[in-house]
Amino acid sequence: MPELAPDPTTPAAGAGRHYRIRDHYEVGREKVREFARAVQNSHPAHRYEADAGKLGYDGVVAPATFTSVLGGITTQALLDHVLTDYDLSQMLQTDQVFEIHRPIQAGDRLRIDAEIDSIRRVRGNDFIVVKTIIVDEADVVVQIGTTTIVARLGADIDPDLVRLVEGVVMHRRDVGGDPDVLIPLDGEQATKAPALAESRGARPVNTLPGFDDLSVGDELPTATRRVSRGDLVNYAGVSGDTNPIHFSDRAAELAGLPSVVAHGMLTMGLGADYLSAWLGDPTAIESYSVRFSGFVPVPALSPAEVEFSGRIKSLDPERRTATILLSGTCLGKKLFGRAMAQVRLS
Template sequence: MPQLAPEAPSSAATADQRHFRFRDHYEVGREKIGEFARAVQNSHRAHRYDDDAAELGWDRVVAPPTFGSVIGLNITRILLDTALSRYDLSQILQTDQVFDIHRPIMAGDRLRSQAVIESVRRVRGNDFITVKAIFLDESDTVVLSGDTSLVARLGAADPEIARLVEGIVMPRHSIADEPNVLTAVGPEEIARIPDLAESRSGTPVHTEPTFEDLTAGYRLPDSTMRLTRGDLVNYAGVSGDPNPIHFSDRAAELAGLPTVVAHGLLTMGLGAQYLTAWLGDPTAIESYSVRLAGFVPVDARSPAHIEFTGRIKALDPERRTATILLNATSGGKKLFGRAMAQVRLS
């Protein structure tokens, strides 16, 4: 089991309080899927219409590949209110995100959540926290598992930032005192996460490029997407991310940023659209991971532009999958330190 660093804060989860299940479930609505798809510019019709999802082999509207971030953000908040209560959300920076999609999330799903705090490491005065989240459907089948890496700055929050947040952000209800919102369990009570090959065996894909069309080194067509301040405000509301650096110039200035910046997971969501536009089938994306290395500044008077490129790193003829390396830049600056997707092909 991963160990806490010797100088890790005493309020962090202890060795026997690393495995949790959540009291409530998340009921996936088709309207929420549509709102999220619009917010991350995922335009495939299977995110909106049952008959288009049926053409891909699914009987209900399917969620975009990064939809799990909506549920994951709530998991992070609950952990910060309880097991990781030393840290403040305003001092948390997300650095890495991995989604392993065992089957697409669909409208009508009632998803239960489990979480494991896999490690807390102290490095140069910051704590690096890794959390694994697991979403299960009503039959206890793993639908999605995800790993999130966070950097927590230690020490008291800047009082000016605290005053600013109090003045512009909707007050957040703390769930720390609610009964049984989070239950510590033994590791044996956490669901076994199957291999993607096991989960995906026999599931349909309808991609436009076929496995036979591709070779290692193949370059995907380049694509450019744009973001406005309105896109950022919309994503903040749909995703539930209240960080004011994404809509307040003053907050961005206090954080040392040149201007308001886009959410890292919004940029990741745009990358999912880049993949889907090429594949023709959003459900063909099995795994998608990004290490965030830069930010997209979004001026109040003109949109920002993000350029996406990709190439095939490897092909697996047994499973008919491709490993794709992605690159994203804005204003000539790199946004992803490392981004990779595994996709199944027709």
């Protein structure tokens, strides 16, 4: 997506402001397991303590995209109480970045800080960048998620779509509906940044490919993941992303889609499993970013197939890390405008 000159009427309200979700998030063992199942992340460290222990962790390890659940809580709270001029049905996620300073594991007690990083108006749309900072009990940042969403402005909302959404969307009695869910952070609170988790180099990884075995330009083997309508419904419940275009044919039709489509974050989660399967160690992923450019249509009576591939873009011999360019396609169409991961290798 090329850089566009911002409209001079770009809204300033909300941009640069910091918030904190009032309650902490406690990572449960079964939540990690059910999320791993929902995104088809199959490494045994996501399910069994013994396998997580082999990687140096006390509890089962959360998949790389697990904090999308916390990001969803944060974004919904901001839409409910700060970004109230926007309608969720007119919003589209375009980019997602995960910076993983250490993997999250069952038993973690986490704080969620949020920042509206920027709001830019471009050609009648608002590009909103929300940063979610995940902090542990020691006041150390363990992960940072950055989400870019585009809000269409001035578009008439189909009343049929409004009625349909009211009729089929899951009733919300969660944190987002609480008027006191967000605590504004001002002055010193907003500028005082917690420390980052110590260097990932301090914890060994156990990857199948070794750093010395790889060269720039090497291709990762292609692999296919399958997604059914049942997978979409399951992911909607586990993640909290209940947009009806992912399970209602009528909602998808009214939104101009050819059929029900998979969640972008589900597709990204499948990509994380592709990467973890090649690595053999899901904790070796240090960052993972995607710019979405397509979607996965899921037929009613058969699963959709997503094909993943990858290539080594660069290698850092000092840190023994690799930057990997990822590709995902469905029915021959590209799903990502850009997808990249940085991984550490044995």
